[in-house]
Amino acid sequence: MNVEIIAVGDELLIGQVTDTNSGWIARRLNLEGWELSRVTLVRDRRDEITAAIEAAFSRVSVVLMTGGLGPTKDDITKKTLCELYDCGMHRDERVQAMNEERFARRGFTMNTLTRDQALVPDACDVIYNPVGTAPIMWFDRDNRVLVAMPGVPSEMQYAVTHEVIPRLRTRFDERSVVCHDTCLVRGLTESALAIRLADFEESLPANIHLAYLPKPGVIRLRLTAVGEADAGVEEALERYFTALITELGDYVFCRQDASLAGALGLLLQERGLTLATAESCTGGNIAHEITLVPGSSAYYKGSVVSYANEVKTSVLGVSPDIIAEYGVVSRPVVEQMALGVCRVLHTDCAIATSGIAGPDGGSDAKPVGTVAVAVACRDKVHSVMLTFGRNREQNIDRFTHAALLQMVGFLLD
Amino acid sequence: MNVEIIAVGDELLIGQVTDTNSGWIARRLNLEGWELSRVTLVRDRRDEITAAIEAAFSRVSVVLMTGGLGPTKDDITKKTLCELYDCGMHRDERVQAMNEERFARRGFTMNTLTRDQALVPDACDVIYNPVGTAPIMWFDRDNRVLVAMPGVPSEMQYAVTHEVIPRLRTRFDERSVVCHDTCLVRGLTESALAIRLADFEESLPANIHLAYLPKPGVIRLRLTAVGEADAGVEEALERYFTALITELGDYVFCRQDASLAGALGLLLQERGLTLATAESCTGGNIAHEITLVPGSSAYYKGSVVSYANEVKTSVLGVSPDIIAEYGVVSRPVVEQMALGVCRVLHTDCAIATSGIAGPDGGSDAKPVGTVAVAVACRDKVHSVMLTFGRNREQNIDRFTHAALLQMVGFLLD
Numbered sequence: 001m002n003v004e005i006i007a008v009g010d011e012l013l014i015g016q017v018t019d020t021n022s023g024w025i026a027r028r029l030n031l032e033g034w035e036l037s038r039v040t041l042v043r044d045r046r047d048e049i050t051a052a053i054e055a056a057f058s059r060v061s062v063v064l065m066t067g068g069l070g071p072t073k074d075d076i077t078k079k080t081l082c083e084l085y086d087c088g089m090h091r092d093e094r095v096q097a098m099n100e101e102r103f104a105r106r107g108f109t110m111n112t113l114t115r116d117q118a119l120v121p122d123a124c125d126v127i128y129n130p131v132g133t134a135p136i137m138w139f140d141r142d143n144r145v146l147v148a149m150p151g152v153p154s155e156m157q158y159a160v161t162h163e164v165i166p167r168l169r170t171r172f173d174e175r176s177v178v179c180h181d182t183c184l185v186r187g188l189t190e191s192a193l194a195i196r197l198a199d200f201e202e203s204l205p206a207n208i209h210l211a212y213l214p215k216p217g218v219i220r221l222r223l224t225a226v227g228e229a230d231a232g233v234e235e236a237l238e239r240y241f242t243a244l245i246t247e248l249g250d251y252v253f254c255r256q257d258a259s260l261a262g263a264l265g266l267l268l269q270e271r272g273l274t275l276a277t278a279e280s281c282t283g284g285n286i287a288h289e290i291t292l293v294p295g296s297s298a299y300y301k302g303s304v305v306s307y308a309n310e311v312k313t314s315v316l317g318v319s320p321d322i323i324a325e326y327g328v329v330s331r332p333v334v335e336q337m338a339l340g341v342c343r344v345l346h347t348d349c350a351i352a353t354s355g356i357a358g359p360d361g362g363s364d365a366k367p368v369g370t371v372a373v374a375v376a377c378r379d380k381v382h383s384v385m386l387t388f389g390r391n392r393e394q395n396i397d398r399f400t401h402a403a404l405l406q407m408v409g410f411l412l413d
Numbered sequence: 414m415n416v417e418i419i420a421v422g423d424e425l426l427i428g429q430v431t432d433t434n435s436g437w438i439a440r441r442l443n444l445e446g447w448e449l450s451r452v453t454l455v456r457d458r459r460d461e462i463t464a465a466i467e468a469a470f471s472r473v474s475v476v477l478m479t480g481g482l483g484p485t486k487d488d489i490t491k492k493t494l495c496e497l498y499d500c501g502m503h504r505d506e507r508v509q510a511m512n513e514e515r516f517a518r519r520g521f522t523m524n525t526l527t528r529d530q531a532l533v534p535d536a537c538d539v540i541y542n543p544v545g546t547a548p549i550m551w552f553d554r555d556n557r558v559l560v561a562m563p564g565v566p567s568e569m570q571y572a573v574t575h576e577v578i579p580r581l582r583t584r585f586d587e588r589s590v591v592c593h594d595t596c597l598v599r600g601l602t603e604s605a606l607a608i609r610l611a612d613f614e615e616s617l618p619a620n621i622h623l624a625y626l627p628k629p630g631v632i633r634l635r636l637t638a639v640g641e642a643d644a645g646v647e648e649a650l651e652r653y654f655t656a657l658i659t660e661l662g663d664y665v666f667c668r669q670d671a672s673l674a675g676a677l678g679l680l681l682q683e684r685g686l687t688l689a690t691a692e693s694c695t696g697g698n699i700a701h702e703i704t705l706v707p708g709s710s711a712y713y714k715g716s717v718v719s720y721a722n723e724v725k726t727s728v729l730g731v732s733p734d735i736i737a738e739y740g741v742v743s744r745p746v747v748e749q750m751a752l753g754v755c756r757v758l759h760t761d762c763a764i765a766t767s768g769i770a771g772p773d774g775g776s777d778a779k780p781v782g783t784v785a786v787a788v789a790c791r792d793k794v795h796s797v798m799l800t801f802g803r804n805r806e807q808n809i810d811r812f813t814h815a816a817l818l819q820m821v822g823f824l825l826d
Contacts, residue, residue, distance in 0.1 A: 011626050013449045014593070015439030016635065016670075018431070022454070026428030036426045038461070039454035041435070048451070055468070071604040072625045073614060113604035152627075154802060180427075191484040191526035201486060212485045213424050214565075222429065277697075277718075283704025284690075284697030287718045291696025294772055294805055296720075303718035304728075305690075305700045311715045311758055315728075345724055359707055389567060392707055 001034045001174040004056040007041045008049055008068035008077050009151055021066045021156050028160055032169070033177045033229075044068055049080045053146065061144050062168060064160075067151030069134040071113040077148055078121065078137070085123035085139055092120045094128060095135045102133065124148075127167075131158045138167070145171060175229045181241040182257035185219045185248060186405070193219055193251075200247055207233070208240055216398070217405050218260060253412060260404045261289040261296075267411050268299040273348040273377065275407075277303040278316055278341035280328070281355035281371060285400045301345045306337065312354075316340035329354050329366050331383040334374035338381055349377045351407050357395040371399045375410040382410055414447045414587040417469040420454045421462055421481035421490050422564055434479045434569050441573055445582070446590045446642075457481055462493045466559065474557050475581060477573075480564030482547040484526040490561055491534065491550070498536035498552055505533045507541060508548045515546065537561075540580075544571045551580065558584060588642045594654040595670035598632045598661060599821070606632055606664075613660055620646070621653055629811070630818045631673060666825060673817045674702040674709075680824050681712040686761040686790070688820075690716040691729055691754035693741070694768035694784060698813045714758045719750065725767075729753035742767050742779050744796040747787035751794055762790045762824075764816050770808040784812045788823040795823055 005025055011017040022039045029036050037060060042048045049068070056063045068077030082089060096118035103110050117133040120126050127136035127147075132155035139146040145168070149159045168174075185193060190212055194201075201210055207227050213220035223241050227233035245252055254263035268275055277286045287303035290296050304315050309328055312318040318336040326332045337352035355371030362368035368390050374383035384406065388398045418438055424430040435452045442449050450473060455461045462481070469476045481490030495502055509531035516523050530546040533539050540549035540560075545568035552559040558581070562572045581587075598606060603625055607614075614623055620640050626633035636654050640646035658665055667676035681688055690699045700716035703709050719725040722741055726733050731749040739745045750765035768784030775781035781803050787796035797819065801811045 010624055010637075011635075012436070013439055013452070014443050014637075015436040015441075015449075016626060016633075018433055018436040020431055023425075023428040023431040026426055028428075030427050036428075037456060038465075039426070039452075041452035043450060052451075070625065070627065072607045074622070074624050108602055109605075111604050111608050113607050114602070154807060157804065157807070189521055189527070191524050192522075194485045194526050195524050209487070211423055211487050212483065213429060214483070220429075222424075224427075279697075279700075283709075284692075284700025284716055284718065285704075287692075287697025287720075288701045288809075291698075291718075291720060291770075292806060292809065296696075301721040302724045302728075303697055303716070303720075305697065305704075305716035305718065307700075307704060307710055307716075308714040308758070314759075315717075315757060344728060345721070346727075357704075391570070393705060394567060394570075396701075396705065 001062065001172055001176070002037045002060040003029055003034055003062045003064060004037060004060050005039045006049070006052045006056060006063060006065045007039065007151070008044060008065060010044050010074065012041045012067070013043050021151065021153055024153070024157060025064060025160055028165065030178060030180075032165060032174075034174060035178065044074050044076055046076060046080045046083070049077060050084055053084060057144050062172075063144075063146045064164065065146065065148040066156050069148065069150045071117050071133070078119070081124070081137065081139065081148060082121045085121060085141065087121050087123035089119040089121055092118050092126050092135065095120065095126065098128060098130070099133045127159065127163045129155060129159065131155050136163060140171070176226065177229045177233050178224065178226050179234050179237050180222055180224050180257070181237055182220060182222045183245060183252045184254035184258065184260070184263050185221055185251045186217055186253055186408070187251050188219070190214045190219055197244070197247065200244060204240065205236070208236065216401065253408060259289065259293065260401060260408070262293045264404055264408050265290070265293050265296055265299060267408065268349065271411070274299050274301055275349045275351070276301050276341045276345040276347040278337040278350060278352040279303055279305045280307060280312070280337075280353055281357045282353045282396055282399050282403065283307060285396050286351060286353065286403055289400055289404065301347050304341050304344065312337060316344065327366065329356060329370055329372050331372050331374065331385060334372040335376075335381045335383050338374040338376040339379070342376055349375070349407065351375050351403050353399055353403050355395075355399055357399070358390055358392045369395055371402070373399070373403045373406050375403075375407045377410060382406070414475065414585055414589070415450045415473040416442055416447055416475045416477060417450060417473050418452045419462070419465045419469060419476060419478045420452065420564070421457060421478060423457050423487065425454045425480070426456050434564065434566055437566070437570060438477060438573055441578065443591060445578060445587075447587060448591065457487050457489055459489060459493045459496070462490060463497055466497060470557050475585070476559045477577065478559065478561040479569050482561065482563045484530055484546070491532070494537070494550065494552065494561060495534045498534060498554065500534050500536035502532040502534055504531050505539050505548065508533065508539065511541060511543070512546045540572065540576045542568060542572065544568050549576060553584070589640065590642045590646050591637065591639050592647050592650050593635055593637050593670070594650055595633055595635045596658060596665045597667035597671065597673070597676050598634055598664045599630055599666055599818070600664050601632070603627045603632055610657070610660065613657060617653065618649070621649065629814065666821060672702065672706065673814060673821070675706045677817055677821050678703070678706050678709055678712060680821065681762065684824070687712050687714055688762045688764070689714050689754045689758040689760040691750040691763060691765040692716055692718045693720060693725070693750075693766055694770045695766045695809055695812050695816065696720060698809050699764060699766065699816055702813055702817065714760050717754050717757065725750060729757065740779065742769060742783055742785050744785050744787065744798060747785040748789070748794045748796050751787040751789035752792070755789055762788070762820070764788050764820050766812055766816050768808070768812055770812070771803055771805045782808055784815065786812070786816045786819050788816075788820045790823060795819070
């Protein structure tokens with residue numbers, strides 16, 4: 001089954017909000033073996049919404065819409081759907097009651113606009129939304145299903161998980177299967193990897209496909225198989241995935257679809273090691289990446305985010321003389337930070353960073369984008385200086401990625 | 414000038430990678446006064462890429478494409494563009510030389526696939542890419558411009574900033590202006606706010622538009638004005654924005670487009686206060702949000718991410734008896750964490766969190782999604798228990814948001 005998403009909202013098209021809903025829905029559809037074939041982001045404009053829906057229905061039978069269902073004037077999706085389905089609106093008593101109860105529970109007073117959240121198009125089946133005020137609308141006409149959901153991620157996620165997917169499963173009785181296996185590779189460039197895998201790729205049957213998802217220093221390899229249920233799709237995938245892993249040998253450092261922090265966590269757990277971090281320029285982002293991984297408390301004890309220099313000296317025990325001699329963005333300082341945090345938090349391993357994320361603070365010798373990274377494991381310590389770009393947010397991400405990769409390399413090499 | 418974006422890549426449609434490029438380009442176009450009217454995400458398939466381009470050119474004259482330009486087999490954008498523009502490919506000597514130099518500098522060996530990155534469609538102007546191996550392709554035919562860029566964010570960002578925007582500016586001599594003013598509001602629901610602003614909204618001229626961007630407890634209000642350059646658009650916007658701020662009085666807690674952490678930073682700076690954080694369940698994400706703000710080192714000293722209980726006691730001085738009596742997710746514990754981190758990092762204010770992000774670790778009394786938040790300022794401390802959902806990543810975000818909002822409220826109320 002092919003599905004399209006239409007995400008509605010001026011805020012998406014001026015970049016004030018990034019559409020993360022589509023990616024989330026994509027992953028969810030994928031688990032069901034359904035293919036998301038296109039995502040369209042349109043403004044809060046009647047003609048653009050209508051045109052996007054009509055075009056989508058010329059290609060697929062299921063369209064999932066997010067956004068534009070708030071109580072305020074700029075949200076026009078509901079009205080637009082009434083026009084498209086040529087119907088009026090009526091007040092849904094159950095939505096009304098749910099919203100009244102919701103407001104009472106929070107001590108808020110309902111008003112005209114909130115009350116009008118209970119107005120629903122005559123042509124839709126109403127799906128009740130226990131986590132927000134906008135009901136979900138299910139339109140089913142001419143064998144084409146359109147579902148309009150709120151753009152608030154938690155409300156959309158609730159609707160998709162508990163209502164939309166189960167209903168689509170019943171409605172279309174879909175039986176095709178899509179499955180994926182993923183591994184992480186380091187030590188090869190994307191093209192060197194592709195050449196190494198040329199014969200393997202040639203050997204793949206038409207329903208199995210290899211994709212490369214490169215990040216600096218790490219390539220995620222994803223093998224995808226598509227087919228009818230009960231046709232041995234998963235077994236075939238497993239066979240080819242084993243062949244792929246064998247072909248790549250030690251270049252593969254993680255045999256599952258993990259984030260870099262997740263792959264590091266697996267390595268630490270295999271070896272029974274604990275980890276702490278001491279972060280300056282990354283400001284807690286390494287800790288955040290590590291703790292996004294469920295179960296990370298098994299090996300991760302915590303971080304000292306030493307944004308101010310005095311915290312580096314007072315909490316981590318970095319010598320003020322070393323800071324004065326080498327500067328705070330230097331290998332000696334991050335080495336002391338790494339060893340210091342191992343000591344303070346009683347861990348085997350540590351990652352430490354100190355750098356200049358920007359936009360200000362650079363010098364000729366150490367421009368914006370410079371970072372010192374140290375990794376330590378049981379008194380052994382290793383450090384590097386690296387240089388990236390000028391954008392603060394991007395630098396924080398790259399510093400984080402580079403630091404995690406250094407730790408993986410230190411454990412493996 | 415209206416622009417559309419087409420982002421190409423199977424990884425976007427299965428949700429393995431979230432398209433953040435479009436939002437970034439959107440913000441950049443916005444600064445130029447150009448409107449992004451649609452974003453389309455399509456798979457690495459020839460017919461789908463072609464159809465998306467043709468449809469886009471039926472609506473606008475400028476299409477920016479990202480992705481699908483890597484050296485590997487799954488990247489087919491270049492071939493597809495050759496078909497669409499009915500041309501062959503030739504080797505661009507300068508791209509070839511740049512890539513050879515690039516590989517040599519990094520000590521990598523070039524191979525067939527990397528060498529073929531220098532093959533370019535005959536019908537395009539080549540824009541050289543100093544930060545990656547894939548050249549940028551500029552097609553200009555029948556008064557319609559298509560620019561194909563790599564999907565790697567740093568390469569795309571370089572191309573847009575240094576090449577694409579300046580070239581489009583010259584090519585189209587566009588003079589219309591779009592400007593925005595934003596403020597942050599708390600203490601009102603979205604609909605209560607809309608009712609309060611009904612008269613204000615009625616008074617707006619056709620070229621000025623108000624949008625609501627709600628998050629739990631905070632609403633971002635954006636006023637947008639569009640018009641010809643030199644037609645007083647900015648002055649009109651400023652006048653209406655002042656009227657808006659005046660109408661809302663104390664509900665407005667930030668008069669510029671800041672993140673919640675950014676708004677908190679402005680408040681702290683106004684009052685000359687410093688801040689630290691002590692994070693358990695949020696795992697460094699509060700620190701990360703705070704340090705994403707340029708200049709945050711002026712008021713933010715750091716964080717102790719006390720993921721393990723022993724770190725709460727040994728570094729932050731939380732009493733083991735209090736943990737035993739109330740549990741680690743409790744108001745007394747986070748209050749001690751907040752006061753402890755003020756003491757250890759020598760700050761005026763602190764935010765502390767302890768909670769259960771999930772998926773495991775919940776109990777009947779404290780289910781997954783429960784968080785204790787404390788905020789402290791000069792020995793005064795305030796704490797709350799809150800309950801959110803079941804999704805780990807979402808909980809970390811919501812805990813972070815709630816904690817920052819508590820701190821803002823503590824300073825203002």
